[in-house]
Amino acid sequence: MIIYRNPKREVWPDIIARPRLNLTQLNDTVATVLADIKARGDEAVREYELKFDKAALTSLAVSEQEMDEAEQLVSNELRDAIILAHHNIKVFHISQRFVGQKVKTQEGVVCWQKSVAIERVGLYIPGGTAPLFSTVLMLATPAKIAGCKEIVLCTPPNSEGKVNPAILMAARIAGVSKIYKIGGVQAIGAMAYGTETVPKVYKIFGPGNQYVMAAKQQVSLDEVAIDMPAGPSEVCVLADDTANAEFVAADLLSQAEHGIDSQVLFITTSEAKLNEVQKEVERQLQQLPRKEIAAKALDNSRYVLVNSVDEMMALSNAYAPEHLILQVKDYEQLAERVVNAGSVFLGAYACESAGDYASGTNHTLPTHGYATAYNGVNLDSYCRKITFQHLTEDGIRHIGRAVELMAEAEQLDAHKNAMSVRIRAINK
Template sequence: MRIIKYPKREQWAEIVERPRLDLTKLNATVSSVLADVRQRGDAAVKEYEEKFDKAILTSLAVTEQEMDEAEQAISNDLKDAIILAHHNIKVFHISQRFVGQKIKTQEGVTCWQKSVAIEKVGLYIPGGTAPLFSTVLMLATPAKIAGCKEIVLCTPPNKEGKVNPAILYAARVAGVSKIFKAGGVQAIGAMAYGTESVPKVFKIFGPGNQYVMAAKQQVSLDEVAIDMPAGPSEVCVLADETANAEFVAADLLSQAEHGIDSQVLLITTSESKLEEIHQQVDKQLEVLPRKELASKALENSCYVLVKDYDEMMALTNLYAPEHLVIQTKNYEELAEKVINAGSVFLGSYACESAGDYASGTNHTLPTHGYATAYNGVNLDSYCRKITFQHLTEEGIHHIGHAVELMAEAEQLDAHKNAMTVRIKSLT
């Protein structure tokens, strides 16, 4: 990792820069696969599964028998952990239910909103270097609470054509309707366009590699909504002289092990703590099973020493991290100054892993600086707000002439007339 001490403001833009790749070839490949899936449906998906996942499939759908086998295949301890996490995620997301009110903007003019679930949603669950069964809980649980009628899940199988059993068990616990063996771009295309087996959905959720992200963005242009634009996973840790160096290093590495294009950033006010954390990272890295991946990610990352808490927060908000861990003596004060972040973890014991799995908050979050404009997945992500209004005769008296004047000023005579005929009917 690079070490940058007391950078000047003009250096900050370089510090917060994410790794960038030339996506020209990638986008062309993604576009080609999507077009093929759109045209040939199941046949194309199966061919790409054989090509990319080395799985020869006769059927894309996961059967009830496979679900039962998966439940038997995982330990009771892991089942209990999944059930506990599901409970906490459910409790937190139930608290987000929208309660609409009827508002009288003028006498005789009443307006209100109603929250309506998206009827069909698609969930993409990666299954490559790390089968993310926790993401099943994060995406399916709020979908179920929202009242989505159809919850479709796609995830890549292994070479034997089997889906990771923990993914299937989590799907059963969270109430997923239909599960299909499809990964990568072909899965996104199948859910966006619909195939003989996979239903077309109205919105697609879930993380993935750069091919998956590109596919989501391409289908969102003309076919289906997506949860958010996203890139590789990242964390920013804020530490002062009171921080636990072992904890900080563990948090940095927990993100670095996601993949070679992940990024971690340490911002600290203490030079001695920086050195201590640096030593701890090297020590913990040596015993990580995913050492090679984490090491590559650390090459994209840096430690930054700043003068004070004000600089710390200004640089953090410029970075707009997916995950923000604040290990300082005044973490509550600094938390009030957070403007751009996906999810924030306060104090020594709130490790980012808690939010990834079982605290209850959602771990599907904006990355690559998108936290400046996007929030993470929540209950509202699965709903639409439909507005209603009701006018009485008294309401026409109050706003009718204003509507006429505004429509006339915009030279929209039919708009003006729609109000005029109502005004005349009352005279």
């Protein structure tokens, strides 16, 4: 990691910079695969599954028998944990249901909104070095609550053509039945364009590696909506002299083990705490099974000592982290000053892992600084707001002339006429 002590403001852009790669070749590869999927459908999908996932598939769909087998492979203890997490996620997202109301803007003019679920959505669940069955709960639970009629889930199989059993268990608990053994770019293409087996969806959700992210962005240009632009996962931890160094180090490493392109940012007002956390990270790192991955991620990470709480908050808001942890004495006061963040964790005991799995909040969040403009997945992500309006003759009398004048000023005579004919009709 890189350590900054009391950096000047002109250095901040270097501190908050994310790792950047030349993606030209990657984007070309992704475009080629997507075009092939669009042209050849299932045949191309099976070829890419053999090439990338080493799986020779006779059927892309997960069968009911495979779902039953998976249930037997998941321990009762893990099953109970998944059920608990699903309950909490469900409770939190149910609370987000939209309640519309009719609003009279003028006499005779009434406007309102209705929330309508997206009919067909696609969920992508990574299944590589860390099969993210928790993401099934995070994406499928709000989709079911919203009322999406068709939920399509794609996840890569292993070389034997089997899907991780915990992913299938989570899908069953969350109520998803259309599951396909497809990973990577080919999964995004299959859901975006549709194939003989995989239905075409209207919006794609879910995290993935750089190839998956590039594929989502490419298909979003002309085929399908996506949840959000995203990059590698990240965390920012703010700490004062009251912070628990062991907890802070554990939080930093829990993020670093995601992947070699993950990033952690530690900001503190205490020199002693910076040194203490640095030593604790080194100690805990040696105990991790994924220590090589975490160590590489730490190369992209920064420890920053600042002069004041004001500077700490300003730097955090400039970074706009996916996850923000406030391990400070006055965390409630600092929480009010958070402007840019995906999800915020308050106090010593609110670790990122809680939100990743079972507290109830969604862990599908904006990364790479996109928290300045995007929020994480929530119930509204699966809905559209359709506006309605009703006008009576009184409504025409109140707004008709204004509409005519504005349309005329924009030189849209047909717009003006649509109102004018109604004005004449009620004045007869």
